[in-house]
Amino acid sequence: MAIRRGVSGAGVQRSRTNGSCFPIAVLIFLAVLVFSFFVRSLYSSAFTDRNDFVTSLNKQDLNWRERLALQHIKSLFSKEVMDVIKANMDDLGPLSLESFRKNNLSASWKLVGPETVADTNAVSAKSTEVAADIKQETSIGKQEDTLDEDHSRFSETPAILSRRRLREKRREKRAADLVKQEDEVTVKLENAAIERSKSVDSAVLGKYSIWRKENENENSDSTVRLMRDQMIMARVYISLARITHKTDLANELQNRLKESQRALGEATADSDLHTSAPEKIKAMGQVLSKAREQLYDCKLVTGKLRAMLQSADEQVRSLKKQSTFLSQLAAKTIPNGLHCLSMRLTIDYYLLPPEKRKFPRSENLENPNLYHYALFSDNVLAASVVVNSTIMNAKEPGKHVFHLVTDKLNFGAMNMWFLLNPPGKATIHVENVDEFKWLNSSYCPVLRQLESAAMKEYYFKSAHPTTLAAGSSNLKYRNPKYLSMLNHLRFYLPQVYPKFDKILFLDDDIVVQKDLTGLWKVDLHGKVNGAVETCGESFHRFDKYLNFSNPHIARNFDPNACGWAYGMNIFDLKEWKNKDITGIYHKWQNMNEDRVLWKLGTLPPGLMTFYGLTHPLEKSWHVLGLGYNPSVDRSEIDNAAVVHYNGNMKPWLELAMTKYRPYWTKYIKFDHPYISSCKLGE
Numbered sequence: 001m002a003i004r005r006g007v008s009g010a011g012v013q014r015s016r017t018n019g020s021c022f023p024i025a026v027l028i029f030l031a032v033l034v035f036s037f038f039v040r041s042l043y044s045s046a047f048t049d050r051n052d053f054v055t056s057l058n059k060q061d062l063n064w065r066e067r068l069a070l071q072h073i074k075s076l077f078s079k080e081v082m083d084v085i086k087a088n089m090d091d092l093g094p095l096s097l098e099s100f101r102k103n104n105l106s107a108s109w110k111l112v113g114p115e116t117v118a119d120t121n122a123v124s125a126k127s128t129e130v131a132a133d134i135k136q137e138t139s140i141g142k143q144e145d146t147l148d149e150d151h152s153r154f155s156e157t158p159a160i161l162s163r164r165r166l167r168e169k170r171r172e173k174r175a176a177d178l179v180k181q182e183d184e185v186t187v188k189l190e191n192a193a194i195e196r197s198k199s200v201d202s203a204v205l206g207k208y209s210i211w212r213k214e215n216e217n218e219n220s221d222s223t224v225r226l227m228r229d230q231m232i233m234a235r236v237y238i239s240l241a242r243i244t245h246k247t248d249l250a251n252e253l254q255n256r257l258k259e260s261q262r263a264l265g266e267a268t269a270d271s272d273l274h275t276s277a278p279e280k281i282k283a284m285g286q287v288l289s290k291a292r293e294q295l296y297d298c299k300l301v302t303g304k305l306r307a308m309l310q311s312a313d314e315q316v317r318s319l320k321k322q323s324t325f326l327s328q329l330a331a332k333t334i335p336n337g338l339h340c341l342s343m344r345l346t347i348d349y350y351l352l353p354p355e356k357r358k359f360p361r362s363e364n365l366e367n368p369n370l371y372h373y374a375l376f377s378d379n380v381l382a383a384s385v386v387v388n389s390t391i392m393n394a395k396e397p398g399k400h401v402f403h404l405v406t407d408k409l410n411f412g413a414m415n416m417w418f419l420l421n422p423p424g425k426a427t428i429h430v431e432n433v434d435e436f437k438w439l440n441s442s443y444c445p446v447l448r449q450l451e452s453a454a455m456k457e458y459y460f461k462s463a464h465p466t467t468l469a470a471g472s473s474n475l476k477y478r479n480p481k482y483l484s485m486l487n488h489l490r491f492y493l494p495q496v497y498p499k500f501d502k503i504l505f506l507d508d509d510i511v512v513q514k515d516l517t518g519l520w521k522v523d524l525h526g527k528v529n530g531a532v533e534t535c536g537e538s539f540h541r542f543d544k545y546l547n548f549s550n551p552h553i554a555r556n557f558d559p560n561a562c563g564w565a566y567g568m569n570i571f572d573l574k575e576w577k578n579k580d581i582t583g584i585y586h587k588w589q590n591m592n593e594d595r596v597l598w599k600l601g602t603l604p605p606g607l608m609t610f611y612g613l614t615h616p617l618e619k620s621w622h623v624l625g626l627g628y629n630p631s632v633d634r635s636e637i638d639n640a641a642v643v644h645y646n647g648n649m650k651p652w653l654e655l656a657m658t659k660y661r662p663y664w665t666k667y668i669k670f671d672h673p674y675i676s677s678c679k680l681g682e
Contacts, residue, residue, distance in 0.1 A: 223270045223277060230284045231260050236304045237291040243300075249291060256284045327648045330655050338652060340678035342380055342413040349416035357415060364401050364427040366499050371517055372401045374493060376433075376486045377508035378410045380417050381652055381668065381680070388667045389512040391423045396517070398425035403497065407486060408434045421672075433485055438495065445589040446488045452593075487602055490566070491585045491609065494573050501574050506642075507567040509627065509650055511663050514641040519570045519621070527615040528581055530570035532622040535562040545604040547597055557611060564614055566603055567644045568622045575613075585609040626651075626660040637663065 234257045241250035263280040267273045349357070364370055373390070377383040383404060391397045402423065406414045411432045418428050433439070441447040489496065490505060497503055502520055506512075524530050534540040542548075543559035576582075588608050591597060598604035623640035625632045627647025637643055643663055649656045651664035670681035 221269050223273060223281070224264070224267055227260055227264050227273075227277065227281060227284075230281065230288060231257055231264075232308070233288055234260070234284065234291075235308070236301055237288065237295055239304055240295045240297075240300055241291065244295065246294065249294065252287055253291060256280075256287050260284055327655060330648070330653060333653075335653065337678045337680040338379065338381060341674055341680065342410055344674055344678065345380065345413035345416040346410075349412035349419075352416075352419075357419070359418070359428055359430075360422070361427045362429070365403075365429050367401070368499065368501060370399050370401050370427075371520060372403060372497070372500055372503050374403050374405075374490075374497065374503050374505045375508065376405045376489050377414075378407050378484065378486060379508055379652070380410065380413050381675075382508040382650075383414065384417060384421065385664055385667045386506055386508055386510060386512065387418070387423050387426075387428065390506075390516065391426050392667070393512055393514055394426075394517070395515045397423075399517075401427040401429075403429055403431070403503075405431045405433050405486065405489060405496070407484065408432055417674075420674075433489060436496070439485065439489075439492065444485075444488075444492075445586055445593075447485065449589075449593055490602065491582055491605075493571055494576050494582065497573070501572070503571055503573060505566075505569045505571060507644065507646075509645040510567055511643050511645075511667065512641065513643065513663075516641060519617075522570060522615075522617065524570070524572050524575075524615040526575065527613050528572050528575045528579060529564075529610045529614040530572075530617050531564040531566070531614055532568070532619055532624075533562045533564050533616045534624060542607060545598060545607055550597055552591060553597055557608065561607075561611070562616075563603075563607060564610075564616070565622060565624055565644065565646070566606055567624070567646060568642045570617075579613065581609055581613070626657070626663070630657055630659075632660075 234253050238250050238253045238257070241247070241253065260280050263274045263277045265272075265274065375383060375386055377386075383406075387402055387404075390402075391400065394400055404414060404418075411430065415430045418430065422428070439447070441451055493503060493505070504516065504519055519530065522530055540563040541559065542557050542561040542563065545563065546553045546557060546559075548554050548557075548559050585605060588597065588605055592605070598608075620636075620639055620641060622642045622644060623632065623636050624644040624646050626637070626643055627645035627649045629647070637660075643660075645651050645656075645660070645664070651661050668675065668680075670676065675681065
């Protein structure tokens with residue numbers, strides 16, 4: 001009765017006159033609740049039987065249900081209230097089961113009204129049934145979807161259809177994104193698995209397991225690898241045992257680990273293992289099986305292995321720093337054999353009478369019709385390989401003239417070696433750089449800088465950082481070769497050889513494999529320097545060598561300009577003089593007194609001095625990298641006219657790469673009395 005009083009005509013009129021909408025809002029809300037509860041009851045009962053549900057979608061059934069619902073509602077409310085409800089529900093279309101079932105409300109909206117009217121338990125049961133039926137409905141075929149669309153098309157406004165399309169698009173986009181992410185993750189995992197599979201011997205899969213008692217394997221080193229894996233897992237379980245306070249098991253694992261370490265020792269192959277190794281493997285396998293039963297937890301084991309891997313990575317980085325430091329240090333040293341050779345030759349040279357210290361064919365030294373080479377070196381053995389390899393591969397050895405310049409310390413040894421081992425019909429001449437009186441600090445900026453207090457402090461101050469991190473990067477630039485004028489003499493070729501028009505410059509860490517006379521016929525197109533370019537897509541360009549944060553560098557050079565190699569260069573000395581190349585070098589060297597343009601070395605100033613004045617040669621003339629790159633193509637080396645051991649791994653050092661060393665050692669006579677007495681062949 002309270003409801004009827006609230007919806008009487010007088011009440012409605014009074015609401016309108018008073019300007020309050022509260023009774024009307026209450027009536028609308030109650031009507032919607034009752035109607036929703038009634039429709040939900042019909043909707044949930046319709047899902048109890050799928051065949052009945054499909055049948056009930058026909059128009060006759062829907063009209064009957066609508067009439068029945070309207071009769072019940074009309075018996076409760078007056079005409080004015082029904083008009084208000086109708087006016088507020090026009091945008092929802094005709095009252096029907098489908099209009100409520102396909103209203104496409106957001107998932108965040110929940111229908112809570114019916115629970116306030118009906119029994120809570122009954123509604124909960126109905127809701128559960130409806131949710132289960134809705135979940136099943138997602139697998140219904142296209143026929144039911146079509147029916148739904150047909151029925152909902154008449155009950156939905158354009159705004160609702162628009163929202164529906166937007167939601168469908170968002171769902172499709174989210175689904176596509178999820179599929180794409182899943183595909184990307186799958187591809188990454190597959191690629192990682194492929195890379196790992198490349199290092200796995202498929203012939204032994206299934207046998208290589210630390211949990212198996214059988215240790216037989218066709219791989220001759222499988223036992224060593226098995227022991228190492230057992231030791232890794234033992235360390236993992238020792239850590240887990242200590243965390244879980246299983247000290248007895250941890251001690252047992254620790255003892256087995258020590259026994260395996262003693263049995264393995266320094267062995268790298270199965271043949272090096274101690275005879276007790278099989279017993280240790282068996283004992284370790286048993287205790288690992290025991291530990292696995294008590295301690296194995298995938299998450300904990302994975303975390304521990306990841307921590308061990310991270311620790312191993314840090315150790316690798318530390319060892320790399322040590323390796324860099326030691327390799328730089330080794331590159332600075334002189335092997336005992338070379339020192340012995342130089343000393344013996346020097347003593348014997350100064351024991352010779354002056355008349356026997358002269359080389360034959362001195363008339364060829366200034367003949368412009370011959371092929372002249374410039375070689376600056378303080379390494380007797382290296383210089384001998386350059387000369388021997390050039391002569392042995394020359395078509396006309398008698399036309400080749402070698403101008404060798406060394407320092408005062410090695411002058412006697414270099415002379416004595418070539419006096420004892422003349423280069424066949426070729427001509428050779430040895431000079432002492434300290435006798436070049438024109439090469440002084442007033443003329444040469446490098447000499448002046450080397451005599452400065454700042455440079456001496458840089459090279460010789462004892463307070464320099466000695467840690468690997470601080471010292472390894474600078475150690476390279478403290479190599480004694482940067483202090484020697486032999487390294488900078490390449491910028492003074494016209495002053496050293498004023499009567500030549502062309503000269504071929506060779507470093508002492510190269511090996512000649514073909515006749516080089518064709519280089520004198522190369523047209524340099526007015527350029528001064530003929531050299532092989534070393535840049536690829538993104539490396540060995542100017543920005544690798546020069547400081548482009550300095551405005552002088554940035555204004556004058558292109559950071560992407562291609563670098564080229566010193567080591568085998570054909571120089572046009574006439575063009576050199578015309579363009580005043582030495583003057584250009586002096587200008588840049590003076591500007592770099594504080595090492596703000598480039599660090600020490602000769603390649604950076606060479607790139608700057610010959611910028612725009614270098615003609616690129618065919619790459620087969622000069623192949624580099626044998627002193628640092630282990631993956632130089634074998635065919636490129638074999639087809640090269642000159643191979644260059646640029647880098648720290650010089651062929652006369654113990655750290656040389658073994659596979660490249662034969663290209664150099666084939667030009668050394670190890671049975672020579674001086675070489676054998678200094679044990680250079682060992």
